Amino acid sequence: MTFEQFLTELQFIMQSDTPLTADTHLWDIEEWDSLAIMSCMAWFDKNFGVKTKFAQYSALDTPAQVAALVGDAIKG
Amino acid sequence: MSSNVFSHAKISHISAVVPPETISIFDELEYFGGSEKKAKRMASITGMENRRVSGPGVTPADLCQQAAEHLFNGFHVDTDSVDALVFVTQHPDHMYPATACILQHKLGLSQRCAAFDVNQGCAGYVYGLWLAFSLVEAGSAKRVLLLAGDGLAHLSDRDNRVIAPLFCDCGTATLVEHSPEESPSWFSLGTDGKGAELLMLPAGGARLPLPRTAEEYRPYCDRLIDRNGVPWRLNWTYMDGGAVFDFTLNVVPNHIAEAITYAGKNVEDLDFFVPHQANKQIMQTIAEKVGFPEDKVVMDTFSKYGNAAVASIPLALCDALHGAMPEKKLSLLLSGYGIGLAWGSAVLNFDHVQCAGVRDYVMAKGHPMPEDYLAYWQQKITGEAKE
DSSP states (O other): OBHHHHHHHHHHHHTOSSOOOTTOOGGGSTTOSHHHHHHHHHHIIIIIOOOOOGGGGGGOOSHHHHHGGGGGGSBO | OEEEEESBEEEEEEEEEEOSOEEEGGGOGGGGTTOHHHHHHHHHHHOOOEEEOOOTTOOHHHHHHHHHHHHHHHTTOOGGGOOEEEEEOSSOSSSSSOHHHHHHHHTTOOTTOEEEEEOOOTTHHHHHHHHHHHHHHTTSOSEEEEEEEEEOTTSSOTTOTTTTTTBOEEEEEEEEEEOSSOBOEEEEEEEOGGGGGGEEOOSSSSSSOOOSSHHHHHHHHSOEEOTTSOEEOTTSOEEOHHHHHHHHHHTHHHHHHHHHHHTTOOGGGOSEEEEOOSOHHHHHHHHHHHTOOGGGBOOTHHHHHOBOGGGHHHHHHHHHSTTHHHHSEEEEEEEEEETTTEEEEEEEEEESOEEEEEEEOOOOTTOOOHHHHHHHHHHHHHSSOOO
């Protein structure tokens, strides 16, 4: 998956109208909430086989940092 | 993991009763900043929409009593034929005696009937079935009345949006009885008490006992605000939702896959998967991981009624399969998971199970309100009528 595709999918699962970039401050977006994080966890688990913990996300601030959770599966 | 196979026990009848009062999240837009769009997003992701909430004075035991009466009266079941009554709940009428004893009397069951409570939550229906099947298989009882009911809808502040929109009240009744024909069923149960604090009602038991004075009681009632601004009280439900989601994602799907394998089945052999109605997001995630197609998963009950905790699986059965159960022989997978942490799955044959469906609770004339009950006890002890 390219990083652009990742950004599009992340915005979709957040159900947000706010376009994302690599450096967007996620916590400034209202839709980056516990529901979005849980959806993200399920997505990573299902599509990349990567298990993440809810608590990990509190330390992440940008889509680039979130993408890093799944390592090389997201390129670019 | 505890795993058992039973061969001569079966479910024969089932019913559910919910309060008639419904609260919709769309009636609570003040908690979404007045935005219907935000409420729709919540409904879209979690399935949260409506929840049934009891009025004052109605307890899970009341709802279960009426569910049992629908079975006894509607299907002409002889109350003397019930050898044991198991009441699974997190919300008994009193700390003691067991509410099952009170229900034995109210339902007019025989004095030769064994009656006891089981304190379990979202996995509790599977635990209760396992107990009931064990009693029947061992010959300790020919017919067991399993009552599963909960009442968590009131155990949070309305502005606690982690808990308040989630839970509903419900009571269910299931009859488990001896099957002369072979009817195999498979149970798998598990526990991880390390996660006990993830879902808990901290005060009111022996660890934080009911205080002797109002002054001592106050800390139990104080609103404690967490870092996300969510209000909690020690005498109401506490939940760490993120950590509970970790559990449902990382433990539950593997458990369910193992339970299916233990039964010697695969997903194609099962007619329906009936998961605990935690919320849509959790059910979808689990079902996808285990490999169930969406049309085999009973999921919509949550949006119609809410999360009924211990009663959620039998409520889902009565809601979604009330037409199919009496007509067909169904192979079902039931899975409960949550507080404890505890989990359990059962692969069962539902062979023409009689179902009374989901009915609204009808309050009897003269049903005592909490203030009536308080006055009753004051008068009972002092011998004086309270003005």
